[in-house]
Amino acid sequence: MLVVWMGVLLLLLGYFFGIYFFDNGTGGLIIALILWAIMNLVAYFQGDRILLAVTGARKIGPDDHPRLYNVVEEMKIASGLGKMPGIYIMDDPALNAFATGRDPNKATVAVTAGLLSKLNRDELQGVIGHEMAHIKNRDVLLMAMCSVLLGTIVILAWYASRFLLFGGMSRTRRSSSSGRGGSGQVIIIIVAIALMILAPIMAQLIYFAISRRREYLADASSALYTRYPEGLASALEKLAASTDQMKTANKATAPMFIVNPFRKQGMAASDLASTHPPISERIHILRSMAGASFSDYSLAYRQVRNTSKVLIPAAAVTAAGTVALRAAQPEAPEKVEEVQRARETSNLLWNLSDYKTITCACGTKLRVPPSFRESKIRCPHCGMINPV
Amino acid sequence: MTIAVWIVIGIVVILLFVFIGIYNGLVRLRNQVKNAWAQIDVQLKRRHDLIPNLVETVKGYMKHERGTLEAVTKARNLAQQAASAGAGERAKVEGELSSALTRLLAVAERYPDLKASQNFLALQEELASTENKISFSRQFYNDSVLKYNNQTQMFPSNIIAGMTGFKPGEFFGVTVAAEKEAPKVSFT
Numbered sequence: 064m065l066v067v068w069m070g071v072l073l074l075l076l077g078y079f080f081g082i083y084f085f086d087n088g089t090g091g092l093i094i095a096l097i098l099w100a101i102m103n104l105v106a107y108f109q110g111d112r113i114l115l116a117v118t119g120a121r122k123i124g125p126d127d128h129p130r131l132y133n134v135v136e137e138m139k140i141a142s143g144l145g146k147m148p149g150i151y152i153m154d155d156p157a158l159n160a161f162a163t164g165r166d167p168n169k170a171t172v173a174v175t176a177g178l179l180s181k182l183n184r185d186e187l188q189g190v191i192g193h194e195m196a197h198i199k200n201r202d203v204l205l206m207a208m209c210s211v212l213l214g215t216i217v218i219l220a221w222y223a224s225r226f227l228l229f230g231g232m233s234r235t236r237r238s239s240s241s242g243r244g245g246s247g248q249v250i251i252i253i254v255a256i257a258l259m260i261l262a263p264i265m266a267q268l269i270y271f272a273i274s275r276r277r278e279y280l281a282d283a284s285s286a287l288y289t290r291y292p293e294g295l296a297s298a299l300e301k302l303a304a305s306t307d308q309m310k311t312a313n314k315a316t317a318p319m320f321i322v323n324p325f326r327k328q329g330m331a332a333s334d335l336a337s338t339h340p341p342i343s344e345r346i347h348i349l350r351s352m353a354g355a356s357f358s359d360y361s362l363a364y365r366q367v368r369n370t371s372k373v374l375i376p377a378a379a380v381t382a383a384g385t386v387a388l389r390a391a392q393p394e395a396p397e398k399v400e401e402v403q404r405a406r407e408t409s410n411l412l413w414n415l416s417d418y419k420t421i422t423c424a425c426g427t428k429l430r431v432p433p434s435f436r437e438s439k440i441r442c443p444h445c446g447m448i449n450p451v
Numbered sequence: 452m453t454i455a456v457w458i459v460i461g462i463v464v465i466l467l468f469v470f471i472g473i474y475n476g477l478v479r480l481r482n483q484v485k486n487a488w489a490q491i492d493v494q495l496k497r498r499h500d501l502i503p504n505l506v507e508t509v510k511g512y513m514k515h516e517r518g519t520l521e522a523v524t525k526a527r528n529l530a531q532q533a534a535s536a537g538a539g540e541r542a543k544v545e546g547e548l549s550s551a552l553t554r555l556l557a558v559a560e561r562y563p564d565l566k567a568s569q570n571f572l573a574l575q576e577e578l579a580s581t582e583n584k585i586s587f588s589r590q591f592y593n594d595s596v597l598k599y600n601n602q603t604q605m606f607p608s609n610i611i612a613g614m615t616g617f618k619p620g621e622f623f624g625v626t627v628a629a630e631k632e633a634p635k636v637s638f639t
Contacts, residue, residue, distance in 0.1 A: 129573065133580035140490060141587035143483070143595070290590070 069212050069269045073099065076216060076262045079255040080223050095219060102211040111163040111171055111203075118161075120151035120173040121415050128152075128411050131179060134187050135172060138195040141288040148172050148198060152179070154412055158305045161320045162194035163203050170198040177305070180408040182298050183400060189285055189295030193321055196284030202277045209270050216266040223259045274338040282345055283360035286352060292360075296349035303342040344368070421449050473608045477617050480599040484620050487592035488538075491623060494584045495530070495545060501581060502527045502552075505574050509555070512565040519555050526551040538621045545585075552578070589623050596620040 077095025125132045135150055144167055151173035153159075158178045164170030172194045182190065197203060286292035302322045322342055344367060351363040413420060417433040425445035439448050506520055513520065526548040533544045556575070565571050600619045603612040 129576055130580075133576065133583075137580060137583045137587050140494075140584050141591060143487065143591045288587070 069209060069216075069266055069273075072262050072266055072269075073212055073216050073219070076219055076223070076258050079251070079258050080219060082251055082255070095215065098219065099212065099215045102215055103208065108165075111165065111169070114161075114163050115151060115171065115173065118153050118173065120153045123150050123152055123411070123415070127414065128179070128407065130184065130407075131174070131187070134184065134191050135195075138188065138191045138288055141192070142195045142199045142284070144170075144195065144199060146170075148195075150174075152176060152411065152415065154415075158182075158302045159320050159322060160190050160194055162197040164198065165204050165207070167198050167201065170203070172198070176408050176412055178302075179411075180401070180405040181301055181305070183404075185289075185291060185294035186298035186301065188289050189291070189298045190321055192285035192288040193281045193295060195288065196281040197277070199284065200277070200280060202281065205277065206274060209273055213263075213266045213270045217263045220259045220263045223255070271338055275340050278339050278345070279348075279360075279364065282349060283357050286349060286355050286360060287357060290355040292349040292352045292355065296346045299342050299346050299349070303346075419451065421451065423447055423449055470611060473611050474615060477599075477602060477608060477612055477615075480595070480602055481617060481620075484592070484595045484599050487588065487595045488623075490588040491585065491592055492534075494581060494588050495534075495541075498548070498578070498581045498585065499527055499531050501574065501578055505555075505578065508568070508570050508574055509559060509565065512562050512568075513558065516555075516558050519551075519558050523548075523551045523555050538623045542623055549582075592623050596622055 073095055077093075080094070123131070132150060136147060139147055146168045148162070148164065148170040149172075151171060153173055153175045155175040156177040157175055158181055160172065160174040160178055162170060162172045172191060174190070178187075178190065282295065285295050289295070299322065322339060348360070348363045348367045351366055352359045353362070410420070413430050419431040419433075419435075421429040421431060421440065423429060423442040423445065424447060425442060427442055427444040429440060429442060429449065431440060431451055435451065438451055440451050441448050502523060506524060510520065526544075530541075530544045530548045533541055536544075556578075559565055559571075602608050603617045603619055
């Protein structure tokens with residue numbers, strides 16, 4: 064629904080733009096539509112590739128990191144997705160993840176190396192479930208459309224303001240020769256100016272509102288898929304506690320991530336100008352869920368936010384009813400696990416950069432860079448000569 | 452007169468479209484149920500394939516646990532034979548296999564050498580994940596069946612379902628005891 068408002072805003076802006084400059088609204092409307100169409104096409108066909116290139120993510124297979132691959136496959140099954148999404152790793156110590164791809168059959172999930180080494184299996188499952196929900200709900204496409212719409216509105220408003228400043232003279236001449244003028248003309252000018260200033264701001268706010276709503280929905284879906292909201296809650300807690308910032312994120316890619324990559328510590332709750340709801344609130348909602356279904360989530364949402372706002376369409380809520388939660392997966396002591404996971408992740412990253420790993424007889428692991436040409440290498444620890 | 456005729460034709464056309472829409476919706480739901488069932492099948496087969504491998508790996512380390520190993524092999528063979536049975540029968544046999552596996556993995560905890568073996572660790576991850584995949588595909592299957600059954604029993608789609616022969620689907624139930632005993636695998 065909010066998307067429609069954004070579109071209406073664009074068309075209104077285009078219309079008044081046209082009335083003001085061409086004495087006829089359709090010209091502006093057509094300009095707005097053409098601009099929108101072109102930007103949409105670019106985003107539609109190149110969006111995922113651009114995003115992956117910008118973040119420097121690399122693709123992995125089932126043997127590179129069996130646990131991650133298995134968890135993604137588990138969530139693919141739970142969400143009923145037709146095809147396995149591509150899995151990418153970002154070599155970044157920050158804890159984050161995103162999903163992209165214009166339709167559910169050509170989707171991609173990307174996680175940072177930091178996430179892989181810090182989260183246990185249940186938590187990873189929660190995060191992947193959240194990303195899978197974005198894919199399943201086609202949020203990627205929706206947010207791409209919205210951001211293009213937003214971009215078009217901003218550009219159009221910007222041009223309109225330029226025209227207004229520098230084209231004022233010719234404008235007055237034309238209106239006097241057309242012989243209209245009067246109070247109607249003044250009203251149109253005022254509305255046009257107001258729209259030029261307000262439209263980009265309003266569009267931005269609407270865009271943020273849509274983004275936040277889709278985040279809640281993805282959280283609810285993740286809980287439904289995993290039947291274990293605590294997994295995502297505790298993952299979000301770890302994500303919130305980490306202080307590393309994403310190196311590669313920028314404003315355009317922000318709504319794609321599971322937590323806002325730009326968030327500051329202790330950011331104001333329910334900030335209107337944010338792509339994501341505050342993490343503490345998301346955790347609180349997940350923890351107050353009595354079951355795993357959508358209706359449990361909306362109940363918890365209303366309880367935590369103290370509103371009667373409808374978050375999820377009623378049809379989706381009634382279909383599921385209440386769903387029981389499952390128990391946690393048994394885990395080894397957290398410390399042992401974390402060392403193990405960090406080791407796994409660093410192995411993976413070395414392998415992805417084409418480094419060879421040679422285990423010397425003394426137990427030392429030698430990482431041989433791809434540029435190393437010789438056939439033997441000396442172990443720096445025990446001095447033994449190993450074949451490459 | 453002609454206006455009345457046109458109105459009647461219009462109503463018939465609208466009804467036809469409604470009929471087609473509901474019918475196609477039912478077909479889509481039924482296909483989803485079939486698809487979800489195939490998914491469970493794939494995962495159960497995967498588990499059957501993993502077990503000989505597991506038994507082979509574990510055998511060398513666990514010389515005194517022949518009974519446990521044989522129980523797993525036996526349960527697996529029984530489950531394989533029941534592969535073409537209905538959902539209810541299959542769930543029962545697979546539940547028994549699950550509990551046999553649980554016992555085996557619980558016993559494995561007592562063998563530190565085994566737990567240190569890379570091969571066993573990889574198998575353990577595969578087995579744990581397959582176990583998860585089974586329960587997630589069962590979850591998705593049961594959700595699909597619920598949706599499909601609701602559609603075949605609710606008005607007005609129940610009329611069309613009755614006319615065109617859509618039968619309600621069978622849930623993949625698991626007895627409470629078997630559910631509780633799903634293998635507890637620890638990740639080390």
